[in-house]
Amino acid sequence: xxxxxxxxxxxxxxxxxxxxxxxxxxxxxxxxxxxxxxxxxxxxxxxxxxxxxxxxxxxxxxxxxxxxxxxxxxxxxxxxxxxxxxxxxxxxxxxxxxxxxxxxxxxxxxxxxxxxxxxxxxxxxxxxxxxxxxxxxxxxxxxxxxxxxxxxxxxxxxxxxxxxxxxxxxxxxxxxxxxxxxxxxxxxxxxxxxxxxxxxxxxxxxxxxxxxxxxxxxxxxxxxxxxxxxxxxxxxxxxxxxxxxxxxxxxxxxxxxxxxxxxxxxx
Numbered sequence: 001x002x003x004x005x006x007x008x009x010x011x012x013x014x015x016x017x018x019x020x021x022x023x024x025x026x027x028x029x030x031x032x033x034x035x036x037x038x039x040x041x042x043x044x045x046x047x048x049x050x051x052x053x054x055x056x057x058x059x060x061x062x063x064x065x066x067x068x069x070x071x072x073x074x075x076x077x078x079x080x081x082x083x084x085x086x087x088x089x090x091x092x093x094x095x096x097x098x099x100x101x102x103x104x105x106x107x108x109x110x111x112x113x114x115x116x117x118x119x120x121x122x123x124x125x126x127x128x129x130x131x132x133x134x135x136x137x138x139x140x141x142x143x144x145x146x147x148x149x150x151x152x153x154x155x156x157x158x159x160x161x162x163x164x165x166x167x168x169x170x171x172x173x174x175x176x177x178x179x180x181x182x183x184x185x186x187x188x189x190x191x192x193x194x195x196x197x198x199x200x201x202x203x204x205x206x207x208x209x210x211x212x213x214x215x216x217x218x219x220x221x222x223x224x225x226x227x228x229x230x231x232x233x234x235x236x237x238x239x240x241x242x243x244x245x246x247x248x249x250x251x252x253x254x255x256x257x258x259x260x261x262x263x264x265x266x267x
């Protein structure tokens with residue numbers, strides 16, 4: 001069975017009072033396991049074929065010069081004849097080389113995460129687009145595109161992609177926490193109470209399905225931003241109880257500056 005490891009390191013740097021304590025923003029997920037590694041060797045020819053089309057700009061916006069392959073979901077626009085022909089050729093190749101298109105979708109999503117890990121965001125976006133083309137019910141395709149958009153500081157697109165991911169996998173608590181993190185970042189840059197409320201809702205659902213320290217810490221930050229410091233402390237203590245290793249002590253210092261720890265645990 002494939003071992004799927006999700007590494008989420010989310011920090012928020014937009015607000016001046018948090019910037020000094022936080023490191024560079026980063027959200028990513030990684031996959032590892034023998035089935036994935038085996039697939040890479042068996043289907044390497046398809047990966048090479050995908051690389052050969054990296055510079056294709058069919059349908060790309062003239063004002064940005066971006067390839068349509070790197071736009072989320074290929075730009076979500078009507079396809080040209082050339083693009084349709086290219087997609088048919090790709091799908092036929094996958095049908096010959098994989099047992100199912102679902103399997104092929106998993107393969108290309110895994111490659112997308114690999115490219116994110118190495119900082120090749122455009123190549124990663126193309127792999128997630130191919131994954132989506134093969135199976136539009138693969139939440140990883142939307143999630144990966146959301147991460148790419150986030151790292152390119154295109155927050156509205158990141159939010160939109162991650163919401164599509166949750167629409168097809170509404171029990172994925174790690175994805176919910178990622179989405180909430182991006183929404184908090186968006187709120188910090190452009191304050192909007194609806195965005196912050198949406199983030200809070202995703203985090204509350206995440207902890208209801210799987211109580212975890214990271215989501216509780218993000219809930220604490222939401223309350224901090226709402227100036228509800230007693231509740232921020234309550235959530236921070238819940239995070240502390242579950243996993244000390246994920247605590248952001250820079251944020252803790254900011255919270256203590258607003259209100260001392262009511263329980264006296266942190267001084």
